[in-house]
Structures are given as structure tokens and as C-alpha cells.
Amino acid sequence: MRAALTWRDQAEHCIYDLAFKPDGTQLIIAAGNRLLVYDTSDGTLIQPLKGHKDTVYCVAYAKDGKRFASGSADKSVIIWTSKLEGILKYTHNDSIQCVSYNPLTHQLASCSSSDFGLWSPEQKSVSKHKASSKITCCSWTNDGQYLALGMFNGIVSIRNKNGEEKVKIERTGGVSSPIWSICWNPSSRWERFWSRADQQEESDNSHVEEIPELKSRPGNRHCSETQVEDQQEEVDFSLDERNDTLAVADWGQKLSFYQLSGKQIGKDRVLNFDPCCVSYFTKGEYILLGGSDKQVSLFTKDGVRLGTIGEQSSWVWTCKAKPDSNYVAVGCQDGTISFYQLIFSTVHGLYKDRYAYRDSMTDVIVQHLITEQKVRIKGRELVKKIAIYKNRLAIQMPEKILIYELYSDDSSDMYYRVKEKIVKKFECNLLVVCSDHIILCQEKRLQCLSFSGVKEREWLMESLIRYIKVIGGPPGREGLLVGLKNGQILKIFVDNVFAIVLLKQSTAVRCLDMSASRNKLAVVDENDTCLVYDIHTKELLFQEPNANSVAWNTQCEDMLCFSGGGYLNIKASNFPVHQQKLQGFVVGYNGSKIFCLHVFSMSAVEVPQSAPMYQYLERKMFKEAYQIACLGVTDADWKELAMEALEGLEFETAKKERKKHGENVNELFLADVYAYQGKFHEAAKLYKKSGHENLALDMYSDLRMFDYAKDFLRSGDPKDTKMLIKKQADWAKNINEPKAAVEMYLSAGEHMKAIEISGDHGWVDTLIEVARKLDKAEREPLLKCAFYFKKLDNPGYAAETYMKVGDLKALVHLYVETLRWEEAFALSEKHPEFKDDVYVPYAQWLAENDRFEEAQKAFHKAGRQSEAVRVLEQLTHNAVVESRFNDAAYYYWMLSMQCLDIAQENEQQKTEMLQKFHHFQHLAEVYHVYHYIQRYTEEPFSFHLPETLFNISRFLLHSLTKETPLGISKVNTLFALAKQSKALGAYKLARHAYDKLQGLQIPARFQKSIELGSLTIRSKPFHDSEELVPLCYRCSTNNPLLNNLGNVCINCRQPFVFSASSYEVLHLVEFYLEDGITDEEAVALIDLEAPRLNKRENKWQEMMSDNAQSLRLDDNADIIEDDPFTAKLSFEQGGSEFVPVVVNRAVLQSLSRRDVLIKRWPKPLRWQYYRSLLPDASITMCPSCFQMFHTEDYELLVLQHNCCPFCRRRIDESNQ
16 A cells, blocks of 8 residues: 655645545635635635634535535534535534534534534524533444544543433543544444454464354355355344444544444554544545644554555644545644545465455455355454465565465365464565465565575576466475566576576566466567467467466466457467457466456456367367367357267267267267268167157158158157147248148147238138137137237127127227227227226317317216316317417316316315316406407407497406416407597597507507507597496496406495496396305295285296296386395495395395396306396396396397307207
8 A cells, every 4th residue: 555645735724624525526624714625636725715713623514515514713613505605603602623414414513612512404593412521523423323422531422313422431541531533434334353353362373363154164165255244243243233333542542442332342552642533434444543643544444553644744633535535635733735645556366266365454365266255364464465376375464474274175175274474574576475485576586485484595587577476386396487577587496596598588578377288388578469489499379469468278278368458368279369358357267267357356257168169160170179168168069069070070079079968878879870861760760769759850840751750650649749730830831831831730729820820811711710610718819810800901800709708898999999989889888897998089089080079078978077178278279379269268168167067076176176167267258258359350340339349348458457368469459449439439548548559569550550549539538438437236336447456346346247248237236145045045035025016016027948037127117115135235435345245034035036147056166146236127147158148139149149159058958
């Protein structure tokens, strides 16, 4: 491990704390009374933040990166956003010592000299708790459930989220050892084997221990590392023990570790300096510690010192690791800010299928690359070098070298024990272990030491040693392969002082390997070229580019592989290279397995040897191909090898292939030979003799000798006969004889295939015959028949088939698809569950054919209210866009009634639907009225009297007080109003209309007319004709022509009732029933009719029909006697609220049935009651839409249209 300084900066004040933004892009530093924000990529100061009035002691970032907090000697805590804006400030009674965010929420812990506070955005205030001593540091557990507080009196207090103390840790040092920094390990899994490691004596095996559970056992050779660790965990911890680990550093110069329960883990670690800060790497694998020793040290998570990160010129007050990276930021007393990158090198060793590598800097893991077994060797010191050879393992530590050996000679044994220990400090670049020696390499020098540490011999090379490898040999006389920077390659025997030069090349050596027979040498040089030499002749056999490492196959002399450029290259003999993608370095090649090192992980890649095998086969080199196949190829490759060998008359190889697959039967082999020779009958006999009748059948079938096959079977298994017929049918199909194939398939019982062929060829007669013969239980073939009947446009047969199967749903879909609606309707009447399946497609079909109103009714019938409403909304929108405002009014009325139906049926949607009902009723009236305005402005002739247009314009203008619906033009409305007002003498209103028009965008065709009208109206008097002024029939007040309140009286606020044709104010007053009176009771009381004087008798004529109710008065000369209803019309003058007319039972009884009009709305609406105040004028109400008309107007409109002009209800319809 080494540290590289990335950037450094100097602040004016001491750096007491720092914090990283969780994404690692920014670094917040507490310097003096300011916060400094740095860009971590290059050390650029982004912005200084001012907010505190005194020294800032602490800073912390929330886990989600949205906020950070700072605490200061000015007793305040400031919350900042990630945009570097201060958003909140709160105070304590003393200076703030530390702050920490809960890792799961925005809860903030802030600690002062006398208390600590917990604040979260949901709270209005900070909950504060007293402390027994000055709090110096704090840290949350990973799950955010507990907060640890470090005190000046040497106590650690663990609190829950509410601030209640759950655990109190009293340390031996007490007040003389103030706690200065604490931190929970961010990893939820902490280091195992603590207790065992600490119980061992210091002198015993130098703190290195085995993992007993990893001892190889019979039948358990494929135990993975994860499984082993889980087993070990069960040994070490009880189930109720949490895995949180707290690191505590105090000024008694000790580093300690505790569980959440307060139990200490292991012993105190003596530091020999005053620690000021302790923090973990992101995943909890290492600890950073800085303090009075003016440097930052890296420790393992269990407190073993690994090395120095950076030496400083003053005390280190804070150091933290950048999230999810190997960067460390350091802050010092003198204001220095340093940013380091830690570079961890790979320390590992490989021998054949055993790979040893360093883990957590102090442990060694040995991995068996074939069985995937792993064993961990625990250490208590930094591992510097690893070497592995056969049953030996050497581990170099700072002050010693440990040599391990396997317990047994079993190739799968993974249990190592310490054999020797050399207590001596060695400096070396490379370490190699042999059976009885270790080899140290330092630049040009090689030293051979015995396991007792005695130097036996030494070699001095001409150039730097770049590569060294043990290539085997007898114990104590092993050979080493050495590559030098000057291109020399040497062979050294450990018992011989003389080195043998194998060859010298012009380029430096990067990687070396020798073939299994030691006849060939593969070298990768510094130019990434792989060169292969003959060792004996020194001849360069071939070379390949783009190589970073090379390895010979240990089981095949002529095969090697090399990696480079993201590819794995396999070369057999002098054939072309076979490539496949692979990331990493090749370090070994054993049989069909290639060992590849990628970053820090070693993996065994299974590579089928098919490509080199086929290369040999092409050259007819069968024996070599067989050797390659033995390394690992697929079954298909083995078969191909056997066939090729047979064809090449290499019978020995073909027989070996058969034996390889357990087929040691001469008859079978001979049968294959006869078959290839064309002696089919002899082959069939031998197949039968060897018990492989199926092979004889396959042979005859492949040769289309079906008659011979039948003879061969004779009275055999009926299944085989069926199979044979099926094969014959397949053949008939392939040679384009579909008729024959169908017949054969039917006789073999393969109905599906027969149906498919018949359907594809359009043979309806055959399909009918098959469908009628099949049993109704055979659903799949029958449904296939029906599918083809539909496809071939024979819906009748399809329906027959569906009826046979009993698949009514499919029958419904058939009727719908073929548009046979009558049959579909009839079926849905019998089976109501298919109602949706019929009416919904029917409605969609109607809509597609522009029959929208019928479609809407069909949706309604299907119970699809939402679709019905959607169709109406679309119709309405289209009508508005196309300026068919009369249609739009009608559709809006239909929509409103649809909403009323939904409100009636669906209690949950009642409120929403009633709101829509009133809205759509309003829009229906507005568009109905605007239809006349649009016709007046767009067409050359008007069909309406000026008074009617005048009333319509006013009504429309008063209705558009809040918003203007789509398609309605205010310009057209005001233009019509201006012209009619001027014509009728309402000059004041006309002038107002023209003034309003000036503020609107006027079409070019109206421009001249409006400008002229605006000028000429100035010559008219500024008042309106009194004849035009509307009268309120409740309070007899004359209302202005332009009413700011809309269509209500300005005095009593009574809403006006308008005629739906002339839009004059009708002489009707709406009244309401007193609480407790139902609609039925009210109608009954009105129908009673209290006795009247004779002078009023026989003067009323009432006309009743299904379509209308009319009142006529022949003589109006009589004076009406006192009326209880008239008394109810009075109201309190000057009130701004509308006071409705409410009647009791007595008033209802006094009313005449002929004077009252009732809008009988369906539930959930209440009925509306109106009293006519001028009985001499007859009023008619449409019983469908409840619109009011002067009777003469209504009768004329009905004569013209044969329906109600508003709801289009035909007169000949019955009143449903």
C-alpha cells in the first residue's frame, strides 16, 4: 500500500473537521469561522460559506446528500442545503462540539459541552438532553437506531433515537483518558475470531491462526467461502447479538472496540500518541487514525497498524475517506488540507490449481481453483509477499517470514499448518518458495535461504530480474526460470551456484513459461509480443502480437494460450490462433481450464477444446485430435471425431471414442461400419442383436425404407408402429405429398399435424370430416379446426365446432368478428355474462361507422358508463370544433343526464357526477343560446326578432362571467348585442358593448361595421329604453340591462327563469319545501286545492299531455284575494345573501295545481317547484329536459321540428 498526494491547499485557520458529500464530488471543511467547499477532483475552492460568528468545530453531511450541518463555538448549529444555502439555525447553551446525521433519516444530533440535541425537519423544536460531562464526539449506528456519545470523563453513552440512555460504557482510564473520537463500523459484518485471536499467546505462531471449519472433509470438497463463514458465525456469536462495532480512541493513547451491548471486543490497542480522529473506510475494511504524531495511519478494522498515509507538519485533527473510493482527506492544526489516493497492490502467488492472495491486508486466502474451496489464514500483521509451491506456502510480514505446509498429501487438502518461522526482516522485490528453500529476489540479486533462515547460496545477474518461476524438480534441487530486463532467460537449480543461459533476446522479459516436456519456451516481451522458442535449437518457432501473459497447457505439449487486448488466444501446434473474448491475465492452463486473473479475483474459465481439435481433424491428425478431445470437448465433438476417424479409416481412434462413451460392444461398432458400407440388412440384424432396435428403425427411416422398417417390426410394439407411420408422414410432407401425409397422420393418431396441413392447404372438407369424427373431449384439435374454419371464411362450421366443444365465449367472439350481431345479441340474452363481450365491440363498431349516438347507447347498455361518457364527450368536442353548436348543446344535455344516471347507480362517484351534471347542463344552455348568435353573425338573414336576439345576447353575456367555453366568441356575442341594443333603443348598453369590443381582437369582416357603430352610437342619448328593462317577479324591481351579478335580481338575488326560445324573463318564482316535507307529500297537498270563491271558477283552462302541461286563463279581470304564497315572497331588504322562498304545508295546500310547475328530476336530485305569478300568461314545460317556454312559442317550435328544440325529444315518444 502506498499513498499518492493528489492535491493540497492551505487555509488560514486550524482545520477541526471535514465532511464529504455522499456522492464524493464535494468536500466541506471547517476552517476558522467559515466553511470551505472544495471540488474533490482537483482541489478547487468552490465557495467559502459565512454564517457562524466564531470557530466552526464540526460539520456533517446527511446520507442522501440533500443537507449538511455545521456547529460552532458561537453555540449555534446551521443547516445548509446541497446548493450551499443556509436554511435553518438553532442554538445550545454552550459551544457545539460535534454534529452527526442519522444515516437513514434527516434527524440531526448536535452535542455541546453540557447537553445534546436531536432535531428533525418534522419537529418544530429541538429536543435537548443534559449530559454528565462535556461531549467530545458522537456517531450513529448503521440502522440509525442508536447514537453513541464520547465524553471528556472517559465514558461512552449509547442512546436511542429519543435520547434515552440504553448502555453506559465506563472505561478504566476515567477522567485521565478523555474519549476524543468514536465511530461505528459502517459494515454490518465485523471481523470474526476476535476472542480466539486475543486468547492466543503473543509468542504462539505470531497471531496467525487456521480456520478449523475449512479443514477438508470427505464428501465436502466443494464448500464455498460464504458457506464456511456462515458456519463460523454460528460458532462465534449468539443469535441475539448484533454485529455493530464501535471504535473508541482516547487520550490515554488507546484504541478499543465495543459491541452495541457495551461488551469490549478484544484488548485495548496501545497507540503511543494522542488520537484526534478515527474514521472508517466506506465499507468498514480499514480504519484511519490521526493525532499528535502528525501523521495519518491506516489500521485494519481490528486495530492492526498497516502503514502511514501521509506525514504532516502539525497535529492531524480530522481525516476521512471519500465515499466508495480509495481517496483520503486530511485536515491539520496549521490549516493544511491534503488529499491522498491510496494504491493497494495485488499480493498473490499461484502454483497449478492453488492460488493464494492477500485479503484485508493481514489475511491470506488460499483458493483451490478447481474445487472452489477457500481457506483463510488469519494474520495480525501486514502481509508483504506470498509464495506457493506444491504443499508449501510462504508469507512475508514486516519482521518475519512464515512457512506453512499442508497436513496431508491429498490433492484436495486445504488445511495448512505452520512448519517454520524465520524471524528476520528482509527487503525483497519477489519471493519464491520451494520444498526446502525460499528464494529472495532484490533487483539483480537472488538469494537462496533454508527454512531456518541460513543463506546457502547467492546469484548475481547482469541485469534487473523481471520474472521468476519455479518449474519443478526433486525436493531441494528445484529448477527456477528467470527472465531479465536485458532479454536474458536463465535456468537456475537451487543446489547449483551456476546459472544456465537458455537464450537471449533483444527485448526485456515480462512473462515466461516452459512447456510440460521442457522442450519449448514461451516469452512475452515489453512490446506485448508472445515469442515461442525451441529450447534445444534456440530457434524462434513463431510469434504472436497483443500478448500480456502466456501459459502452456500442463496436459498437452503443443497447446498454449496467451491473453491481451481483451481477448484470449489459444494456439495448437502451428495452426492459426483461435480467439474469444476475455478480460484479465492468463496465469495458468490445465486441461480445458484456463486460470485468469482479473483485477483482484482469480477465476477458472472452462474452455471447450473444440477449435484446436477441428484444426487437427482438418489435417487428418486423428491421434492428436483425440488427445485434445480428452482435455474436454462436447458430446457432438466426440461423435464428429469418431465419424471422421471412421471415414479416415482410423479405426483405433473411432473405437477409443466409443469406449470413452462406455460403448464397449463390438457388434454395435460393426453395425455402424456395415451401415456406412451400405449393408443395411446386416447392420439391422447386428443392431437388434446388440439391443439397439431403435437405431435400426432410425436407419431405415432416414433411408425412407419404410416397408423394410415395417417388416423389421412385424408384431412389435404398437408404439413403434405408430412412430414409424408418423415418420413416414413426415417424409411425405417433406417431399410435398400433403394428401398422403394427412392420411398417414390421421391413421397414426396425429390429428393436430393433419389439421395443420389441411388448414394450410385450405381443405375445408377434410377439416369438416375430422372435426365431426373427433370426440368433444379432444378440445385442442377441435379448436384448431375452428381456427382454420374462421381463417378460411367458414364461420358456420366454426360455430358448429365451438358449439360441439361448448366454448360459448369463443362462439361469441366469432359472431362479433364476423359482425353477426343478431346471433350475438340472442346468445347474450341467454347468457348475460357475455353482455360485455357483445355490446362493447358492437358499440366500437358503431363508433367506427360514425353511428355515435347508437354507439353511446350500446356502451350504456353494456354497463360501460365511462365509455358511453367518453363517446359523448368526443361527439361534443367534434360538434364544437365544427361549429355545430346546436348539436353540442344536445350532446352536453345527454352527457349531463348520463352523469345523473351514474350518480344514481354509483354512490362513490355521486358528488363528482352531480357536479358534472350541473356543469354540463350549464354548457348545454350556453351552446344552445350561442347557436342563434352564431347563425346571426355568420348567415346573411336572421330568423329571429330583434328582441329575441337582444335577450339571447344579454343571457349569454351574463352566463359567461367566469369562463368562456371552447368555440364561443365574445366578439360575436358583443357584436350582436351592440347591434340589437342600438336598434331597440338601449343606447347605453350598446355603447358599453362597443367599448368592450375595442379591447378584443376583431375579425376583419366586422372591423368596419364595429368602427362605424362605435362612432354613430356617440350621437345617441346615454340611457336605455325603459320598455326593455327586465322586471323581477318576486320583488318587482327593475333590473339594469347589464347585470354584474349575472342572471339574478340585483335586489332579492332571486334567479330569473327564462323562456328557452325567446329568453324573456318568465313570471315564475321558484320556491322550496320546508324541512320534513317530501316531494310526494308536497304534490299531494298541492293537488288538494283549498276551496276558492266562485268568481274564479271556470276561468282556467288546463291542457295536459305526455309532452307538455299548459295553463290558460280566459278572464283576468277579477281581483285575486289574499294569497299565503304572496306573503312568503317578502324578504329582508339590503341583504347580500339570497333568501329562498320556503313554503310550509298550509301554503302548499293553498296553491292551485294549475299555478304550479314541477321539474320532476330523477334521484338523487330534489324536485324543483315554480309558481306562476301571472296566471293569464300560459307557460309550457318540456317533461324531458324541464326547459320552460311560452306556450305559443313551444307549439310553433314543435310544429317546425316535431320535437323539443332543446332535448330533441320527439312528440310521438311516450314519456318514459
